[in-house]
Amino acid sequence: MALACLTVSTLIAQISVNTKPAKGSFQTLQITRFEVDPKVGMSNERLNVLMLEVADELFKIKRFKDIVEPSTPYQSSGKGTDAQLLHLTGYVSDYYSVLPEESDKAISSLFARVRVTVKFTDDSGNVLLEQEIGKHVIYPLSFGDVTRKLGKEIAHLAKTNFF
Secondary structure, three states, rough: HHHHHHHHHHHHHHHHHHHHHOOOEEEEEEEEEEEEEEEEEEHHHHHHHHHHHHHHHHHHHHOOOEOOOOOOOOOOOOHHHHHEEEEEEEEEEEEEEEEOOOOOOOOOOEEEEEEEEEEEEEEOOOEEEEEEEEEEEEEEOOHHHHHHHHHHHHHHHHHHHHH
């Protein structure tokens, strides 16, 4: 009886290991513009800054051959796991800022807070990683400082979990 339980648990462990993608198997990252909770009140300009910083920080880790938007047609190279596409989506659930709503990232502020839930999925829609990230920074800062820190954390998640 104990041997049967050991065999079943070993089989279950092997199945869960086999369903995870191999590290380094993703060559291209597709970033979808994050959704924003309507109660949050984040402007499109601020969301644009956030998306640019996230893409920039993911580019800096130099692990993906391409980082594309969903509107960009993606052509698989047909090389099996080498051609896997990783998808990044996000949901902004909290945003507060004592920052002017101007697009100038150099304007200082007293306080800013952003909370985002990010989700990495494969082509089949399987969730590979989902995590909530929150950042707040107190003076001196620009909105870019907060979003850059979020971008760095998202890039770190990608790097440590998929490479």
